[in-house]
Amino acid sequence: MLLNTKELLRIAEENGFTIGAFNVTELSNFKCVFETAERLDAPTIIAVAENEFEFCGKDYFRFVIDKLKESSVPFALHLDHGRSVKMCQRAIQAGFTSVMIDGSSLSFEENVELTRQVTELAHLADVSVEAELGTIGNVGTSDEGVETTEIIYTQPNQVIEFVEKTNCDLLAVAIGTSHGLYAKGTEPRLQIDLLKKLKKVSSVPLVLHGGSSNLDEELSKACKEGIRKINIASEYKAAISRALNRIMNETKEVKFALMLPAAIEEGKKVVEHKMRLFDSVDKAKYYRR
């Protein structure tokens, strides 16, 4: 089933679970996430970052969309961190059912205006829109990580006005996570009290970015307090890359059909772990009623 994220998250909200959005760049990533979602019957969001959109290309999107439509598991295909109206438009034309417009580096008014422009055109095509309020930090994507950039926490008093004015369907909030993998010795801390306040005032489902490497207990607390979508990229991709590296070094193998399956298996372990943590396993049944 291919749904938009509004429909996907509405059922998650009603039943109190959280859906993983896994950033997927090419076929081995897709196999890793898609096959795990099907095996665990877990509703899942397949996400593509704006800076990887060109590399993926329209034939890849067509293949992905066909697979998602044929599946008995509900999926959404989502553009992650779209920076412009034009980029969101391109994703909609490529068949995405959900787009994120990230105006978080702009002023509140400019963010409202940009997001509103995207919701206006996306809703015509029944495509959901994720917006971002507050700024999520950046730690880079290497295993070592780099210094965390500043996080500007989402202000609860701005949420109602923002959602009303933009008509967005889901909202990414900054409560203490950063993108990428954290440096060894750095422990991410989520502001759960802030999340509770945001949840109280938000009429749309809340999203957490930068969920790789956060402590399990923190992520699970965030799910319990109402986060409905968590983005994962670096952590499962790192598991695939590390395995691939090891296999190549140990065996001097060059055949991808022999190297990739074992590496993908390592990625699947991470994806499964996250799905269990988010409590999305065995939840596809709620969409088949």
Ligand SMILES: [Zn+2]
């Ligand atoms: Zn993000």
